[in-house]
Amino acid sequence: MDFQLTGQQRRMVEAVRDLAQGEFKANAQKYMDGTFPWENMKKLADIGVLGMSVPEEYGGLGLPVFDTALVLEEIAKTCYVTAMATLGEAGVQTRVIATYAPNAIRERILPKVVSGDCILAVCMTEPHAGTDVANYRTNAVIRGDRVILNGTKTLISRAREAGMFVIFTRIDGKPGREGIGCVLLEPDTPGFEVTGTYHTMGGENLHEIQFNDCELPLENLVVRDDGFRKLLNAFNTQRCLNPSISLGLAEGAFDEARNYVRDRTVFGKAIGDYQGVRWKLAEMYREIETARSILYRACMSIRSPILIWRRWPRSRATRCPTGSPAKRSSCTAGSVSPTNFRYRVSIAARATGRSAAAPPRRSAI
Numbered sequence: 001m002d003f004q005l006t007g008q009q010r011r012m013v014e015a016v017r018d019l020a021q022g023e024f025k026a027n028a029q030k031y032m033d034g035t036f037p038w039e040n041m042k043k044l045a046d047i048g049v050l051g052m053s054v055p056e057e058y059g060g061l062g063l064p065v066f067d068t069a070l071v072l073e074e075i076a077k078t079c080y081v082t083a084m085a086t087l088g089e090a091g092v093q094t095r096v097i098a099t100y101a102p103n104a105i106r107e108r109i110l111p112k113v114v115s116g117d118c119i120l121a122v123c124m125t126e127p128h129a130g131t132d133v134a135n136y137r138t139n140a141v142i143r144g145d146r147v148i149l150n151g152t153k154t155l156i157s158r159a160r161e162a163g164m165f166v167i168f169t170r171i172d173g174k175p176g177r178e179g180i181g182c183v184l185l186e187p188d189t190p191g192f193e194v195t196g197t198y199h200t201m202g203g204e205n206l207h208e209i210q211f212n213d214c215e216l217p218l219e220n221l222v223v224r225d226d227g228f229r230k231l232l233n234a235f236n237t238q239r240c241l242n243p244s245i246s247l248g249l250a251e252g253a254f255d256e257a258r259n260y261v262r263d264r265t266v267f268g269k270a271i272g273d274y275q276g277v278r279w280k281l282a283e284m285y286r287e288i289e290t291a292r293s294i295l296y297r298a299c300m301s302i303r304s305p306i307l308i309w310r311r312w313p314r315s316r317a318t319r320c321p322t323g324s325p326a327k328r329s330s331c332t333a334g335s336v337s338p339t340n341f342r343y344r345v346s347i348a349a350r351a352t353g354r355s356a357a358a359p360p361r362r363s364a365i
């Protein structure tokens, strides 16, 4: 599989790298106490990054998963908290709204996601079940044109900042995985409460939240039939985006280690001049490059996970990575070509005073 980045992808990575290295890195410690990085989010919104998963018709870039992963990787090299906050706007929750919410909700919420004015939270985990989605107890009962939501979710990121909660819930008490669907809730809904806060080693705050007879309009029930399969499909995106943040963190740590072994001297020599230390770095580098290879390959093999089952014939989706050279190139992650992307990146390049055409720097020992 060819991991050659397109010119557009290189310009995008370069613009985000300039912002992250030039501005986020110096302030990263500031957000370790749970403070939400509003300042950084505004800057990312200005260059279009928060709209990576929002379709173009709502002002976003509609980028494929691979491009989104590249951007998150760059941000995570300097500031984990900002990378996680960006994932909140580019991850499963945005894709669920963009794919399943009625038009009125999409038109109201998605442009605000792009501008950074509506932070999203995804609520899956419950106190007794995380990965075991089929055992969730949160329940949404349909009564005429209303939906009544009850339950508790935990370890929820951005619960104090979110303007919209995307909630995986049982519908009408139907048991098992077939009973799982999805509702949307806004934080001013009576009966909604943030009931706990946990500070993590990474700096983020996670929260417990409760829904006590929260009454929602029926249009907020966005996934009802065949919900589990649809939600898992949407969640496949996340399986590539969370690891891109891990990869960026590892690269950031490697860069720090490399600088340290160059600067630190013992017995008149930099410690990086001793072979034992070089071996350690070589091992780190090997693991990073292995992770990158697996991740990029996974990203390029899915392109648009929600749409695969909806509009993309399975035979074409599975043939693509191993097809003819022509098919392979049409499968590269840059092929969506969002119309406003070049404009936004050129703004970013001008703002940072860097050439937009420069190729990305690769980590090297």
Ligand SMILES: Cc1cc2nc3c(=O)[nH]c(=O)nc-3n(C[C@H](O)[C@H](O)[C@H](O)COP(=O)(O)OP(=O)(O)OC[C@H]3O[C@@H](n4cnc5c(N)ncnc54)[C@H](O)[C@@H]3O)c2cc1C
Binding pocket: 121, 122, 123, 124, 125, 128, 129, 130, 131, 132, 154, 155, 156, 157, 158, 200, 202, 204, 206
């Ligand atoms: C930084 C951070 C942010 C988070 N943000 C959110 C958020 O915004 N929204 C949200 O809903 N949740 C969030 N979570 C929670 C996260 O999604 C859950 O922790 C995760 O789903 C795992 O659930 P659990 O902790 O209940 O573990 P469990 O599901 O109880 O799993 C425990 C262990 O068993 C293993 N295991 C599970 N199933 C199997 C299996 N079938 N076979 C073998 N081993 C298995 C798991 O790998 C794990 O090691 C966040 C977590 C973290 C750390």
